[in-house]
Amino acid sequence: MNKWQKITNKIALIVVLMLSSCSVMFAQSKKSNPFYYTELSEQADYKHIDFSSEYKEWLIPDSSERFEDITHELLGNGYTFERALFNSERFTYEDMNGKPLYYKETSFNGILGDKYARIEIFIHPEVERMDSLTFKVNGKSKVEENICDFTGEIHIEHIYNVWERVNDPDSPNYYVMVCNYLFTEDKAQYGTGFFKGTYGAYCYIDKANKMIRLDIDVGGGEFNKRNYVGIWQSYKTKAVKRCVWGDYRMPYTFDFDIGSEDMRINPKYNSPEWEQWQYEMHNPKEKNRWWKTLRKEVSHETDR
Incomplete structure (x- = not known):
C-alpha cells in the first residue's frame, strides 16, 4: 500500500x-413521543410527578428542526390573540362540507394523581388580556362530584414557526405556542389547591385579520391542539399530584392510555367517571354540562 x-x-x-x-x-x-406508552416508558420514569419541564422541552423546536421564534415580531406588528387559545371553547364544523365554523362551549378532560382519577376543567369563554403576553382566566374544576372555582393566568413564553420538512421551503408550516400557567382554586371551598405547569397549543397566523388563532387541523385526531401538563397541590395537605388535561389524547400518562390510534383507557384504571367519558365520546350531545349547575357542598374525610 x-x-x-x-x-x-x-x-x-x-x-x-x-x-x-x-x-x-x-x-x-x-424527541420521543410522550403521547404513546411504548415510547414514553423508554425515556421517562412513571413515578415522576411533574413533567412540565419535559413537556416544554418537547414543544420547543431543537437543532433537528428548522424554526423561528416570531413572538416579538407578531407583537410588534399589532397581532391580537383569539380567545379560544386560552379558554376551553372548541371549534366544530357545522356540516360535512366544513362550513360554517362555530365555537362550542365544553370542558377539558384530564387525569389527576398516580391512580389517574378523572378531572375535568372548564375555562370560561371570557378572557382578559393583562399585558402583551399574559391572559387572565377563570373557571371550574371537577373531580367526582366535587366542583371548585378557580382564577388564573396564562403567560406566553414563545411562539415558534416550524417547517416540517427542512429542505422544502414550500411545505406547510405550523406554529406552536409555549406558555406557563398558574390557576388557584378558591381556598374557602372543599378539597382545593392550585394548578401550575406548561401549556402548549398549536396555532396559525391569520395575516388578513392580524390574529393568532387556534389551529384545529394540525395533528389529526390522535393529538390534541391544547395540552396542560403539570401538577396540582393541595392547600390543606400540601400533597402534590400529577395533573394533565387537554382536548383529547394526553401526554405523560404512561400505561393509562393503551390505544394505538385512538385514546383507550386501561381497564385497571376504570371508574364510573371514565365510563361516563366513554359514553360522552360516543354521545357528544349528551355531555354533562356540569359547569352550568350550581356548586354543591361536598363533605369528605379525605382530600382529592
Whole structure:
C-alpha cells in the first residue's frame, strides 16, 4: 500500500467516523413521543410527578428542526390573540362540507394523581388580556362530584414557526405556542389547591385579520391542539399530584392510555367517571354540562 493510498484510507475513515458521530447527535436530538406508552416508558420514569419541564422541552423546536421564534415580531406588528387559545371553547364544523365554523362551549378532560382519577376543567369563554403576553382566566374544576372555582393566568413564553420538512421551503408550516400557567382554586371551598405547569397549543397566523388563532387541523385526531401538563397541590395537605388535561389524547400518562390510534383507557384504571367519558365520546350531545349547575357542598374525610 503506497503513501497516498494510506492517506486516502485515513481520510475515508475520518469521514465515516464524523458521519457516524453526526448520526448519533441527530438521533439524540430526536424527541420521543410522550403521547404513546411504548415510547414514553423508554425515556421517562412513571413515578415522576411533574413533567412540565419535559413537556416544554418537547414543544420547543431543537437543532433537528428548522424554526423561528416570531413572538416579538407578531407583537410588534399589532397581532391580537383569539380567545379560544386560552379558554376551553372548541371549534366544530357545522356540516360535512366544513362550513360554517362555530365555537362550542365544553370542558377539558384530564387525569389527576398516580391512580389517574378523572378531572375535568372548564375555562370560561371570557378572557382578559393583562399585558402583551399574559391572559387572565377563570373557571371550574371537577373531580367526582366535587366542583371548585378557580382564577388564573396564562403567560406566553414563545411562539415558534416550524417547517416540517427542512429542505422544502414550500411545505406547510405550523406554529406552536409555549406558555406557563398558574390557576388557584378558591381556598374557602372543599378539597382545593392550585394548578401550575406548561401549556402548549398549536396555532396559525391569520395575516388578513392580524390574529393568532387556534389551529384545529394540525395533528389529526390522535393529538390534541391544547395540552396542560403539570401538577396540582393541595392547600390543606400540601400533597402534590400529577395533573394533565387537554382536548383529547394526553401526554405523560404512561400505561393509562393503551390505544394505538385512538385514546383507550386501561381497564385497571376504570371508574364510573371514565365510563361516563366513554359514553360522552360516543354521545357528544349528551355531555354533562356540569359547569352550568350550581356548586354543591361536598363533605369528605379525605382530600382529592
